Amino acid sequence: MIQSKISVFDILKVGIGPSSSHTLGPWRAAQRFVASLNKRCNSLTEVLVVNVILYGSLSKTGIGHGTDKAVVLGLAGFDPVEMPVDTLESVIEEIKNNKSLRLGGEHEIIFSMQDNIIFLMNESLNYHPNALAFQAFLRSGEEFKETFFSVGGGMIQKQDEKEIEEKSFVFPYPSDNATELLKWCNITGFPISTVVLGNEKVKMEEKAIRAKMANIWEVMLASIYKGCHTAGTLPGGLNVKRRAAEHNTRLLLNHQYHDVETWMQAIRKSGDGFQYTLAWVSCFALAVNEENAAFGRIVTAPTNGSAGVLPAVLLYYVVFCKGFSEESIFKFLLNAAEIGSIFKNGATISAAMGGCQAEIGVSSSMAASALTELLGGRPDQCLMAAEIAMEHHLGLTCDPIAGLVQVPCIERNTMGAIKAITAAQLAINGEPDLAKVTLDGVVKTMWQTALDMNSKYKETSEGGLAVNIPISLCDC
Incomplete structure (x- = not known):
């Protein structure tokens, strides 16, 4: 095809x-x-x-x-x-x-x-x-x-050109939606990440794909680490205080470290339990999006405004879950990107078109599916996790105060990360055959919701929090 x-x-x-x-x-x-x-x-x-x-x-x-x-x-x-x-x-x-x-x-x-x-x-x-x-x-x-x-x-x-690319390729597992993706997984017996890799290898050698993926993760991890070690106030005039560095210091209880690897070891040694893990997932997401708001270098995943969800969930797996390997990072990113492409094909990943459901909702859906695969979930459970995550972001508006990607955008990444982890747990313990809602159904619903949404809730700062939070002119 x-x-x-x-x-x-x-x-x-x-x-x-x-x-x-x-x-x-x-x-x-x-x-x-x-x-x-x-x-x-x-x-x-x-x-x-x-x-x-x-x-x-x-x-x-x-x-x-x-x-x-x-x-x-x-x-x-x-x-x-x-x-x-x-x-x-x-x-x-x-x-x-x-x-x-x-x-x-x-x-x-x-x-x-x-x-x-x-x-x-x-x-x-x-x-x-x-x-x-x-x-x-x-x-x-x-x-x-x-x-x-x-x-x-x-x-x-x-204007007046094809949307994605001019070249066409013959893909071994062509798919534009979740139904087609699952079909190929069932035919081959492959997990989602392997199917995606098969398609990517049509355009690029596997060695090059792995190198680019390694760089993607390197930038993600660097943005978390830098965000967790940079204090101060974000630019733009809202005077939003950076919080990730304070969270990092408080959670580590004076444990010493000197680089990213020893920092992750210190995180493992400094505490345990649900509250501790939850606090770190939130900290990871805050760190990335504080870097993003400060014109830092990050990875779109699938957008900058939602850049914290994927790395936060992946680092959660690296630090807190058993079975981590370098290969798991590769699989996570392949799986997540495919879910993002399904939303891009069937709806939108632009907040100006669909509100924040198209950014945080999609990133949460991507992370949920990818985490499910790493936790041993089947492809149908991965898609179930993606559906659950988006289902509970439907209708989320984009209403940045003063047009800055700060309030409510930064905290929304923490919510998206936590929802992704919850969705993965529900799917791992669920039965996709009994689910009432499919991923394709929720993609269609998200797009219909986007079309119905008033334009003032689509990244214009003309509605929602952007008009209901009093800000003096000297603030921005």
Whole structure:
């Protein structure tokens, strides 16, 4: 069967916070526009002026999500995977102060973040609420313009092009939904992770897949560790205090350690019991999303706003569960990414399209399925866990205060992680054949709920907590 398929590495990718759709996606769109511009002109020296036009949700919450910074850094030739995060603010300040940037890192143009980034608060494009356009004026007098949509998880789509990829491949286990995935698991006797790996190997050698997965986990673990050791206040004006570092210190009871490995050993030695484990899962999730909110390096899973759920649940397994091996990390990430792709195919992973059910709900569903496999669950139990996790996130709105990925976003990752673990336990001890709701049924329901949801609850900061929590103008 010839088809295009969302890759594991479309769902899990390294980037910079605070938002995959509002930061990473626009950053990638800016990079792509510069590449198109260079191809069109043969040289960026032909460019005189570049304008950026933000529509819909990107306009309404763009400042809080760092969209303005992201497009500028993309235009200036920086990459979100490689750019040192500790240089980000100084680069932005230099561009602001000089009112110029080096387009593609090569050609200096006049650029004012105040004048050349245009926020169209009351205009949206039909295809997707996360839309932006780049407009370049050339020495020849010509105008060159491209429009992009940031469709969730850092993925972008240029106007009038195919959604995911142009190439098609022959996959051994083609599936776009849970029913088809389970069919292949039943036919082959393979767990979900093995089926997913079989499809991924069509595009990439297994050695390369494993190397990329190892890097994904390395970045996830680093974001937890850094978040657990960084105190202070998050940027943006809400003055939200970082809490993970305090939790880490209190829970460790003065145990000594000097790196990630000895830190995990200290966690195992410092306590036990349900409350202790629960506190650490919450701490892990807080740590990642505090890093995300501080423009740190994290992994979209499947988005930046929900980046803490997957690593928190995986580290829970590594630290507190028996049977851990390096292979279990590989299986966890493969399984989780496949569940994310099912939601991407059948609904959305964009909060601007579906509210926070599309972010925290999907990440919780991904983690629940992946954890179930590691705990010895069958594929049908994995899908049952994914369904349970999403079922109890249905209708969750996206209402960030001041457009910042801080309140309620950071705490919601702790809730998503705990629900994932609970869903896995229910599924492991459940009978999928007797379940009234299927994963495909809940995906369909999530999408219907997204379509019915009022736009003010879809990452616009025009409803919910964003309008009911009093904040003085000097705070933000």
